[in-house]
Amino acid sequence: MNVRSQGKAPEAPSSSLGASRGGESLTITSVDKTFGGKREVTALKEVSLAVAPGEFLSIIGPSGCGKSTLLQIVAGLMMPSHGKVFLGANDVTGESAHMVYLFQQYSKSLLPWMTVEENVMFAFNHRLHLRKKAARDRCSEYLEMVGLDDFGKYYPWQLSGGMQQRVAIARALSSEPKVLLMDEPFSSVDALTRMELHALVQELWERKRFTALLVTHDVDEAIFLADRVAVLTHRPATISEIVGVDLSRPRRPVEVHENPRFLEMRHHLLNHLLRKPEQSDEPPV
Numbered sequence: 001m002n003v004r005s006q007g008k009a010p011e012a013p014s015s016s017l018g019a020s021r022g023g024e025s026l027t028i029t030s031v032d033k034t035f036g037g038k039r040e041v042t043a044l045k046e047v048s049l050a051v052a053p054g055e056f057l058s059i060i061g062p063s064g065c066g067k068s069t070l071l072q073i074v075a076g077l078m079m080p081s082h083g084k085v086f087l088g089a090n091d092v093t094g095e096s097a098h099m100v101y102l103f104q105q106y107s108k109s110l111l112p113w114m115t116v117e118e119n120v121m122f123a124f125n126h127r128l129h130l131r132k133k134a135a136r137d138r139c140s141e142y143l144e145m146v147g148l149d150d151f152g153k154y155y156p157w158q159l160s161g162g163m164q165q166r167v168a169i170a171r172a173l174s175s176e177p178k179v180l181l182m183d184e185p186f187s188s189v190d191a192l193t194r195m196e197l198h199a200l201v202q203e204l205w206e207r208k209r210f211t212a213l214l215v216t217h218d219v220d221e222a223i224f225l226a227d228r229v230a231v232l233t234h235r236p237a238t239i240s241e242i243v244g245v246d247l248s249r250p251r252r253p254v255e256v257h258e259n260p261r262f263l264e265m266r267h268h269l270l271n272h273l274l275r276k277p278e279q280s281d282e283p284p285v
């Protein structure tokens with residue numbers, strides 16, 4: 001298994017990712033984040049990461065270690081105390097216009113007074129200023145991709161949780177982002193729906209090859225979707241390990257979950273996450 005440790009200059013893999021189409025490289029350099037207030041909290045310490053164009057990178061780590069903080073800094077929704085974020089060669093630290101963020105709570109991210117179609121079009125209309133017909137065509141294309149082409153005129157509250165999350169995915173992708181950031185986007189749906197959404201996201205990613213960063217607590221999900229999995233330490237979070245996922249694609253949920261390589265990586269990552277901060281490193285597998 002390809003395991004890299006923190007401390008080296010971040011370098012994204014290139015050879016296996018030559019198929020990049022829509023994605024852009026993302027580089028995080030020496031990011032620190034300390035929150036002020038009564039008690040100072042240092043959430044991130046010297047986090048450096050390079051994500052190749054069109055790569056799918058999962059980020060896992062203990063609860064409260066700083067995963068969402070890192071994603072919000074990458075998204076430009078929060079300034080780091082130190083360090084920078086680059087999209088390609090451009091410094092985008094603190095700029096929020098470049099990436100699309102898919103949240104955990106679809107019910108909060110979809111606008112309840114808009115139909116499914118209006119929700120999707122809302123995501124790109126203000127950016128792209130398409131003519132009505134072109135906007136409708138793009139909307140239909142993405143609703144069809146997530147299997148909801150018959151539900152355009154419905155309101156979000158008339159759909160199941162899994163369907164609403166599919167609308168949120170269609171909406172996020174319809175603006176054809178170069179980078180898609182996801183913070184536990186599947187944690188509020190049931191286990192079967194989650195697997196269906198994994199397969200859907202994998203298929204859409206294969207088609208569009210946006211660069212993807214997924215924060216999750218779910219080790220299976222992290223491995224299933226990713227080219228690499230980055231593991232954060234307890235707070236202040238830094239990257240303790242990066243594991244390359246050498247499973248062929250397309251990946252099918254049932255087969256992958258029984259694959260010995262998958263089980264080996266799962267074992268290694270779970271052990272890593274469950275050990276106490278003071279416990280010494282398990283050797284890489």
Ligand SMILES: Nc1ncnc2c1ncn2[C@@H]1O[C@H](COP(=O)(O)OP(=O)(O)OP(=O)(O)O)[C@@H](O)[C@H]1O
Nearest residue numbers: 035041043061062063064065066067068069070235
């Ligand atoms: N706006 C804020 N102001 C002050 N402290 C904050 C703020 N946002 C996050 N923190 C603190 O930073 C630390 C990391 O929080 P963060 O939400 O990034 O963790 P996380 O890894 O996403 O946790 P979880 O896995 O539970 O979602 C926590 O101690 C949290 O209290």
Ligand SMILES: [Mg+2]
Nearest residue numbers: 067068069183
């Ligand atoms: Mg979080």
